[in-house]
Amino acid sequence: MTNLSVQVDVVLARADASVEALVSDLSDDERRRADGYRVSEARETFVLSRVLLRRELATRLGCLPREIAFDVRPSGKPDVRRANGARPDWRFSLSHTGPHIALAFALGADLGIDIERRDRAIDPLQIARRYFTPQEAATLEAAPDAERLRWFYAAWTRKEAIVKARGLTMAESLTTLSVELDPDHSEPAYQDAASVGVRAACRVVSLEPAGTDLILALAAIGNRALLPLLNIRSGTGIV
Numbered sequence: 001m002t003n004l005s006v007q008v009d010v011v012l013a014r015a016d017a018s019v020e021a022l023v024s025d026l027s028d029d030e031r032r033r034a035d036g037y038r039v040s041e042a043r044e045t046f047v048l049s050r051v052l053l054r055r056e057l058a059t060r061l062g063c064l065p066r067e068i069a070f071d072v073r074p075s076g077k078p079d080v081r082r083a084n085g086a087r088p089d090w091r092f093s094l095s096h097t098g099p100h101i102a103l104a105f106a107l108g109a110d111l112g113i114d115i116e117r118r119d120r121a122i123d124p125l126q127i128a129r130r131y132f133t134p135q136e137a138a139t140l141e142a143a144p145d146a147e148r149l150r151w152f153y154a155a156w157t158r159k160e161a162i163v164k165a166r167g168l169t170m171a172e173s174l175t176t177l178s179v180e181l182d183p184d185h186s187e188p189a190y191q192d193a194a195s196v197g198v199r200a201a202c203r204v205v206s207l208e209p210a211g212t213d214l215i216l217a218l219a220a221i222g223n224r225a226l227l228p229l230l231n232i233r234s235g236t237g238i239v
């Protein structure tokens with residue numbers, strides 16, 4: 001890694017019922033939140049995402065998982081609380097879709113990650129006409145038929161990743177942020193509407209892990225190129 005790049009550790013995992021054994025690793029607040037889920041898959045995903053998050057951060061910070069505390073920005077973006085300023089400045093982002101979880105970790109750079117399944121039966125054009133910028137919707141319409149769904153998810157995940165790195169909300173960015181759709185562009189461009197003034201610059205990459213129907217986007221604030229290091233867990237595989 002050079003000063004011109006930022007290494008981002010990306011952890012992928014899949015939750016199942018075995019995560020119930022890990023609930024004791026959670027904070028009281030997290031346990032209460034887990035208990036609020038009525039759908040077992042959503043509960044399992046939440047539990048594993050928080051347990052993994054705590055364990056991965058604990059390894060990097062040299063503390064116990066239960067010792068980590070989070071501050072939550074008004075937009076909902078959580079940050080590691082740095083009571084001890086001497087600790088390394090690890091930042092993170094997390095995302096889930098169904099049982100799939102993606103976590104990203106980097107030193108000193110705000111991150112955003114988004115994960116989606118590409119195999120869902122949706123009408124991408126209908127969604128794009130409603131939620132994308134006119135420029136994005138037109139690009140999607142012109143995309144090759146067989147590739148349209150992939151282009152849709154590349155755009156959606158890139159947008160969410162940028163929004164999450166900036167700690168904004170999708171609602172305020174849907175029509176004011178345009179991203180490049182072509183999933184094969186390794187350095188996708190994006191553009192903010194002039195009406196929103198200057199927003200934090202970031203770099204974005206898309207990842208499509210081989211042998212899966214998953215698509216991810218990763219964004220980091222700043223101008224350094226991203227070096228994602230992918231670590232796929234088999235099952236929960238963390239005990």
Ligand SMILES: CC(C)(COP(=O)(O)OP(=O)(O)OC[C@H]1O[C@@H](n2cnc3c(N)ncnc32)[C@H](O)[C@@H]1OP(=O)(O)O)[C@@H](O)C(=O)NCCC(=O)NCCS
Pocket residue numbers: 046049074075076077078093094095096097113114115160163164165166167168169170171
């Ligand atoms: C966060 C958001 C960008 C994407 O969420 P999503 O696709 O539904 O969910 P994902 O699984 O990708 O990400 C959820 C995780 O992102 C994090 N997160 C939540 N809000 C975030 C934000 N604004 N920025 C960055 N990260 C955020 C949390 O860790 C959350 O996990 P948790 O619910 O288990 O705590 C979207 O939900 C959003 O815009 N949220 C803001 C909500 C809002 O409008 N709040 C009102 C205050 S202005």
